[in-house]
Amino acid sequence: MTPNPVTYRGKTYKVKMYLYQLYDGSGAVVRIFDEGSSRSGKTFDTADFLYDICASSSVPLKIYCYRATLQDCKEKTLDDFRKKLQLRGVYDSDCMRGENILPEYRIKDSVIRFRGLDKMDVKEGHDCDIVYFNEMLDGVSRAQFDNITMRCTRMVIGDWNPKYTEHWAFHMEGAPDTIFTHTTYKDNPFCPAGVRRTIEGYEPTPENIAAGTADEWRWKVYGLGVRAAQEGLIFPDIDWIDEFPEDIERVVLGLDFGFTADPTACVRVGFRTPNHLYLQELIYQPIDDTSKLYTALSPHFTNGVSRCYADSADKYAKSPESMITAMRIKGLTVIPVRKYPGSVMDGITSMKGCKIHCVRSRNMQIEANSYVWETVNGIAINYPHDEFNHLWDAARYAVQSEFKDLIQIAA
Known part of the structure; x- marks a missing residue:
């Protein structure tokens, strides 16, 4: 009753x-x-x-x-x-x-x-x-x-x-x-029966596995209420900090474009030997206008930050005023990142060779706890799943363009 x-x-x-x-x-x-x-x-x-x-x-x-x-x-x-x-x-x-x-x-x-x-x-x-x-x-x-x-x-x-x-x-x-x-x-005696069935559908029982509803992480968190990390996290060991250190000499920006549904993500990236990366979310919102991008991006070219590495897959790259070109015309040093076969994994490998310190923010934590390796038939493959990666892609552009050699030297 x-x-x-x-x-x-x-x-x-x-x-x-x-x-x-x-x-x-x-x-x-x-x-x-x-x-x-x-x-x-x-x-x-x-x-x-x-x-x-x-x-x-x-x-x-x-x-x-x-x-x-x-x-x-x-x-x-x-x-x-x-x-x-x-x-x-x-x-x-x-x-x-x-x-x-x-x-x-x-x-x-x-x-x-x-x-x-x-x-x-x-x-x-x-x-x-x-x-x-x-x-x-x-x-x-x-x-x-x-x-x-x-x-x-x-x-x-x-x-x-x-x-x-x-x-x-x-x-x-x-x-x-x-x-x-x-x-x-x-x-909770008032939990609706339909919600209860959904939650219990996450439990990795043979029946739920066969039905395709089983999800061990969701069962642990939303069913059992116990602490759990997503399986297959690309960056599982992050040191969460409250502020970006002021004494890091070499700091650049990374920029990943998002125009409508996906956010434009900008990350401040600093490197300290031996092999310490510091990341801070600066921008996380869709931006499809060059003037709006400049307004959002330009304040972060301060405190010794003089350049930004951006996604070269610019939606407007073939137009008279691409995002990158527009920023350069307005005086910001925005450099398209060089992409090549294997560049994604090269950048991730470089980052995984470092101790990563992230300034705590809601979007950074969500992406950090959701960015996983791609799976095929339940088996992880050596490539990242293309979701929850906007901030990580932005950071990767900066790392592989600015700090890769330093990481290799220090390794």
Whole structure:
């Protein structure tokens, strides 16, 4: 029998409420991180918890809910919050303010604000009682987390699907006043039957393998809620850093064109002997206009960066003003990369010969955890799959054009 959604409170709700009451008045800040599968009820539990403490509090509470982008925070975090309150019959549209700009929901004298980290400076934060990071593994740097939480006085909440095996958030496990919870879709009595079938279809059983739905990585992450890395990652051992070092003498740019569906990707690439590569995402958006490309690219020709290596497969190469030609006319040294049979693997081999340090960003992490070797009938072949490679192609252009010989010398 399915429980009543009005009165039901989930597993992680009970943990939060217990610790909130336990720590009340202690002066300490408790941190609760909900790690689990898809549809395990993590977000709904937090919505229930935030509503209940605001509704019962004798003092005004100030709460901030964050996600990587303001758009995602409005369309996903806020949407889940509203759905849960509607299921309980307590949602009041008159309590919602600024929904299309900077949303906030008021409960008695308390306020819950929904914000995107893309609209905040890394050093920015707000005084608050509780802070909640929804899908914390994506687009939340350690610097942002530290600066936001240092202004929080009562509780820090984070949740995620564990789709990586390495992340700075995992290092907090076992720290004082820090609790990690684990849930799966089986902990959520409201998980729709169709969604449950889809999730269970990922399990690598003989039946699912025969049906073509089996996916071990998806089963581990979205079914079992355990940390897992994609099989066959091209760059599996990345050191994630918060800032690009300022003391690297030789730095160039790499540029991969994207015009409509695919993004134009620009990466800052630095090299330090022996065999250390430093990468930072600078641009990641479709750009089909030369003026827009110049506006986006030109600010990055600073701090000693004097040249950029670009994809020679320029969509407009045969027109009077190709992308590369247009940048050169405008004064930017953009050089088409030399392509030859085997150049892709040469560039990847050079990069794999280095310790790669990436400045943490949402797009870089997604590509790093999704860029895999091509497979044929389930067998990996020595060639990269042509997806999730925009930033990596941009970086490869710079490495094989500028640093390949240095890497060979240092090897």
